Amino acid sequence: MTIQLNQIQPVAGTRILGVGGFRGEQVVDNEAIIGPIQSSDEWIRQRTGIATRRRANPETSILDMAVAAAGESLEAAGLTADDIDVVLVSTVTYFEQTPSLAARLADAIGATPAAAFDVSAACAGYCYGIGQADALVRSGQARNVLVVGVERMSDFIDPTDRSISFLLGDGAGAAVVGASDTPGIGPTVWGSDGSMAGHISQTTPWLELRQDQGEGVPARIAADTWPTLRQEGPSVFKWVISSIPEVARRAVAAAGLELADIDVFIPHQANMRIIDQLVKMLDLREDVVVGRDIADTGNTSAASIPLATERLLREGQARSGQVALQIGFGAGLAYAAQVVVLP
Amino acid sequence: MAYTEQEILTGLAEIVNEETGLPTDSVELEKSFTDDLDIDSLSMMTIVTQAEDKFGVTIPDDEVKNLVTVGDAVRFITGAQA
Ligand SMILES: CC(C)(COP(=O)(O)OP(=O)(O)OC[C@H]1O[C@@H](n2cnc3c(N)ncnc32)[C@H](O)[C@@H]1OP(=O)(O)O)[C@@H](O)C(=O)NCCC(=O)NCCS
Numbered sequence: 376m377t378i379q380l381n382q383i384q385p386v387a388g389t390r391i392l393g394v395g396g397f398r399g400e401q402v403v404d405n406e407a408i409i410g411p412i413q414s415s416d417e418w419i420r421q422r423t424g425i426a427t428r429r430r431a432n433p434e435t436s437i438l439d440m441a442v443a444a445a446g447e448s449l450e451a452a453g454l455t456a457d458d459i460d461v462v463l464v465s466t467v468t469y470f471e472q473t474p475s476l477a478a479r480l481a482d483a484i485g486a487t488p489a490a491a492f493d494v495s496a497a498c499a500g501y502c503y504g505i506g507q508a509d510a511l512v513r514s515g516q517a518r519n520v521l522v523v524g525v526e527r528m529s530d531f532i533d534p535t536d537r538s539i540s541f542l543l544g545d546g547a548g549a550a551v552v553g554a555s556d557t558p559g560i561g562p563t564v565w566g567s568d569g570s571m572a573g574h575i576s577q578t579t580p581w582l583e584l585r586q587d588q589g590e591g592v593p594a595r596i597a598a599d600t601w602p603t604l605r606q607e608g609p610s611v612f613k614w615v616i617s618s619i620p621e622v623a624r625r626a627v628a629a630a631g632l633e634l635a636d637i638d639v640f641i642p643h644q645a646n647m648r649i650i651d652q653l654v655k656m657l658d659l660r661e662d663v664v665v666g667r668d669i670a671d672t673g674n675t676s677a678a679s680i681p682l683a684t685e686r687l688l689r690e691g692q693a694r695s696g697q698v699a700l701q702i703g704f705g706a707g708l709a710y711a712a713q714v715v716v717l718p
Numbered sequence: 719m720a721y722t723e724q725e726i727l728t729g730l731a732e733i734v735n736e737e738t739g740l741p742t743d744s745v746e747l748e749k750s751f752t753d754d755l756d757i758d759s760l761s762m763m764t765i766v767t768q769a770e771d772k773f774g775v776t777i778p779d780d781e782v783k784n785l786v787t788v789g790d791a792v793r794f795i796t797g798a799q800a
Contacts, residue, residue, distance in 0.1 A: 422758070609759055609763050610779045612760055612763050613763045613767055613779060616763070616767050617767045617770070648760050652764060
């Protein structure tokens with residue numbers, strides 16, 4: 376006899392029920408960081424559109440940041456931690472191999488025994504998370520999923536590095552995904568290309584540091600050997616403008632819409648020049664609202680899209696029910712896009 | 719069919735015009751992208767990407783720094799055509 380197992384009944388639709396955010400408490404202007412990289416306020420503004428970036432106070436942990444954003448998103452969704460079945464954290468700056476930050480977050484907000492795990496997809500991480508949350512809720516595996524993109528990039532920065540340090544900020548953005556009679560999350564178009572892994576990467580893999588020590592005694596990691604982030608900026612820029620517009624078009628088509636239906640465009644906040652170029656190449660509607668949080672917050676990797684979303688809604692530039700195209704891209708290289716209805 | 723050097727120059731001038739607003743007739747072979755046309759490295763990457771599309775060639779990232787003048791780019795694209 377063939378054994379038949381029970382399978383969960385899928386639910387019809389999902390949507391984002393609420394978003395929340397937390398930005399590092401310190402407002403760090405260009406003057407404060409240009410010394411060690413022999414740069415200037417003018418150069419940074421002209422190449423990146425960044426005037427200030429937000430960085431966390433020393434005593435504010437990455438968990439604190441995640442808790443703050445999560446709490447705000449639950450409140451916006453009108454739910455409590457008890458309603459959450461899965462906590463999913465996207466981050467590349469949680470410096471403990473195990474346990475996951477998601478498990479600590481679930482405990483800290485009282486969502487135990489929710490399933491909890493971390494995702495490593497860098498600047499694509501939030502859209503990876505929304506894609507998984509949508510699938511988990513729609514399959515019936517979870518009632519509601521809390522997705523948090525959180526980065527304390529300042530822990531991963533070499534202040535003398537000219538390739539990426541000056542772009543980066545600290546922040547957390549959160550969204551709650553749950554069931555909905557009207558579908559509000561389009562199919563996720565995602566992928567990766569590890570042949571370009573070296574374009575954005577950690578200076579030294581952990582294991583190499585350990586092997587360096589000899590005698591089997593891991594020495595303390597000195598400040599100058601602490602791995603930090605580097606990128607080949609021009610190559611990353613070229614990859615984004617040559618491949619990301621097509622990903623965006625596919626996500627819109629997959630949702631059954633046209634580019635002209637997009638009210639709000641929320642790309643990863645990598646660099647204002649990239650944002651402007653994408654807007655131009657996608658030929659979006661004249662009145663489309665564009666997330667430009669990077670100017671004051673900097674590039675917060677996995678947190679940048681939910682932070683930009685949270686701000687557009689809070690400031691009334693965008694409103695609930697509008698159709699937004701969100702797209703993340705970065706280290707991997709990895710990318711993910713989906714159309715969502717704003718909560 | 720391969721593009722002639724003149725066709726490539728004309729096409730490149732259109733791309734530069736689209737990206738920077740400079741008049742197409744200012745895009746001449748001996749002009750330096752940086753010093754004469756005031757094109758920074760990010761605009762240069764945009765121009766390179768558009769040129770790849772337009773002329774069906776690949777311009778490796780490492781090659782871009784060697785494209786100092788418009789003539790360098792025209793010659794590279796001419797040679798890169800199959
Ligand atoms: C990082 C980035 C701003 C660098 O700008 P760029 O114009 O590409 O810089 P380049 O490396 O080509 O250098 C161009 C010139 O600026 C100088 N320069 C580079 N970094 C500099 C800095 N931080 N400050 C001042 N000058 C700098 C270089 O020395 C070079 O000068 P030269 O022409 O006299 O030799 C840019 O490449 C970028 O943002 N890329 C997109 C990547 C991105 O967004 N990544 C996020 C991933 S999610």
